[in-house]
Amino acid sequence: MPATVCSPPISCSKGVKRVTIGIVFSVAALLLAVRNIDLEDLDTLKDLPVPWLHAVAGGLVLMIGVVLRGHRLKLLLPRDDPVPRKVLSGATAILYLVNNLFPARAGEVVRVVLIRRSSNSSLTGLLTATLLERCMDGITIAALVLGAVLALDVSPTMTERATGLGLVFVIAVIVLALGELLYRRNPDLAHRWIARCTPGTTGKRIRRVIEGVFEGLNLMESPARSLGILASSLAIWSSTALGFYLLVLGYPPEMMPHTPFVGAVITGAVAFAASIPAAPGYLGVFQLAVKEALELIGAEEIAALHAALMLWVVNWISNNLLGAFYAIRLGVGWSQLRRETAIDVSPETVSMEDQR
Numbered sequence: 001m002p003a004t005v006c007s008p009p010i011s012c013s014k015g016v017k018r019v020t021i022g023i024v025f026s027v028a029a030l031l032l033a034v035r036n037i038d039l040e041d042l043d044t045l046k047d048l049p050v051p052w053l054h055a056v057a058g059g060l061v062l063m064i065g066v067v068l069r070g071h072r073l074k075l076l077l078p079r080d081d082p083v084p085r086k087v088l089s090g091a092t093a094i095l096y097l098v099n100n101l102f103p104a105r106a107g108e109v110v111r112v113v114l115i116r117r118s119s120n121s122s123l124t125g126l127l128t129a130t131l132l133e134r135c136m137d138g139i140t141i142a143a144l145v146l147g148a149v150l151a152l153d154v155s156p157t158m159t160e161r162a163t164g165l166g167l168v169f170v171i172a173v174i175v176l177a178l179g180e181l182l183y184r185r186n187p188d189l190a191h192r193w194i195a196r197c198t199p200g201t202t203g204k205r206i207r208r209v210i211e212g213v214f215e216g217l218n219l220m221e222s223p224a225r226s227l228g229i230l231a232s233s234l235a236i237w238s239s240t241a242l243g244f245y246l247l248v249l250g251y252p253p254e255m256m257p258h259t260p261f262v263g264a265v266i267t268g269a270v271a272f273a274a275s276i277p278a279a280p281g282y283l284g285v286f287q288l289a290v291k292e293a294l295e296l297i298g299a300e301e302i303a304a305l306h307a308a309l310m311l312w313v314v315n316w317i318s319n320n321l322l323g324a325f326y327a328i329r330l331g332v333g334w335s336q337l338r339r340e341t342a343i344d345v346s347p348e349t350v351s352m353e354d355q356r
Contacts, residue, residue, distance in 0.1 A: 019103040022277045026284030029276075033288040033308070037301060048306045051250020055310060059318035061243035065236050066093050066322055072136075072232035073115075075225055076129040083119040090326030091115050097323025098337060100281040100316055110337060114330070135173045136233040137271070142166030144237055145268035148261035154297050162268070241267045247314060248307060255303035262297060266311065269293035286312045 070089025077083065091114040098107035112126050119126065146162040182189065245263030248256055256262075273282050273289035287308040294304035327337070 018277070019279075022103055022279050025277045026279040029278070029284035029288040033284070033291050033305060037305065044302060045306055045309075048303065049250075050310065051247060054247045054250030055314045058243040058245075058247035059314045061239055061246060062315060062318045063322045065239040065243065066096065066319070068232060068236045068239065069133075072229060072236060073129060073133065075229050075232065076132050077119070077121055078125070081119050081121050083115060083121075086326075087115060087118045087330065090330045093319070093322040093326040094330075094332060094337070095323075096319035097327065100320055100323075102337075103280055114332065132173075132176070132229075135169045135176070136229060137237070138169030139166055139173065140233040140237045141268055141271045142169065144241060144264040148264035148268075151261050152259065152265075152297055237267060240270075244270075244311060247311060251303055251307060256294070256299045256307060257297050259297070262294070265293050265297055266290055270311075270315075281312075281316050283312070286315075 067089045069092045070085055070087075073088045073092070074083075074085050091111040094114065095107035095111040098110045099105055108130070112123070112130070115126055116123065121129075142162050142165045146159065146166060149159050149162060241263030243263075244266040245260060248262050248266070249258060269289040269292070270286065273285040276282075276285045278285040287305070290308035290311055291301075291304045294307060295301060299307070327333075
């Protein structure tokens with residue numbers, strides 16, 4: 001593996017800058033979440049009932065969604081890749097564990113490193129599978145949110161944004177699929193087009209990465225595989241929405257809407273929060289996004305804040321428990337996690353790694 005670029009996890013100036021920005025966003029988000037609430041009202045938070053049974057049920061369902069991500073990743077990798085599904089699910093669970101404990105979304109790097117040890121795919125191929133994951137996540141989340149906001153008829157703006165987001169990811173998948181078809185049917189023509197678009201020495205490195213991406217694509221290998229990827233994406237995010245919905249059911253209906261669509265709305269809010277720089281565990285941005293989403297569909301402000309805090313705790317604990325379980329099962333220690341948060345996976349390093 002390439003050499004580390006700094007001693008983990010935040011000794012480099014770039015890492016310190018990312019951590020600082022994340023903390024600033026988290027503090028600002030927490031302040032925004034309580035901006036319209038009086039101190040006396042905040043004191044009533046401790047008097048609200050804690051739906052522990054619903055929290056446990058929701059946490060278990062959220063764990064299922066994480067495990068399913070490993071099964072989908074198996075479909076996104078080449079058919080002859082020997083990496084076991086337990087490694088893929090375990091590395092994904094450890095990703096969330098690391099993101100909850102380390103800054104700068106270090107879990108993404110750790111997951112790639114853990115999978116690389118059991119995989120015969122190139123580093124570019126693994127990153128390509130990650131890119132496809134994000135595209136499928138975007139399409140599925142946008143579809144769930146769009147269906148929810150249309151059914152609830154709460155926000156034309158939210159409908160437009162969900163539609164626009166879904167279209168962006170659909171276009172990205174279509175471009176990748178067409179590129180894969182061209183690369184499979186006429187590799188020489190694809191090489192010529194890529195070379196024409198990436199001239200020079202720098203272009204040569206970019207060209208190797210682009211060619212590695214198309215070599216690692218498996219969207220169009222077979223209709224059954226494509227349907228499996230789509231079905232697993234729906235299962236992943238439906239289970240996530242169900243987990244959030246189960247916790248919401250623990251609140252009285254006069255304080256919180258019990259419509260089944262509330263889970264999809266929260267899922268969209270959580271996905272949005274995960275895209276914003278924040279402290280480890282998405283602290284602050286998670287609470288703000290969920291609270292605003294719940295208020296949008298009719299929840300009381302204090303109840304929405306309480307539920308947002310509870311959802312964060314349940315999500316944090318379930319992710320950490322599952323990540324710790326798989327870390328023990330795969331023999332990944334704490335010192336190893338700290339070391340691997342600093343691995344460099346920049347395009348230049350990826351290109352060098354794939355030449356080995």
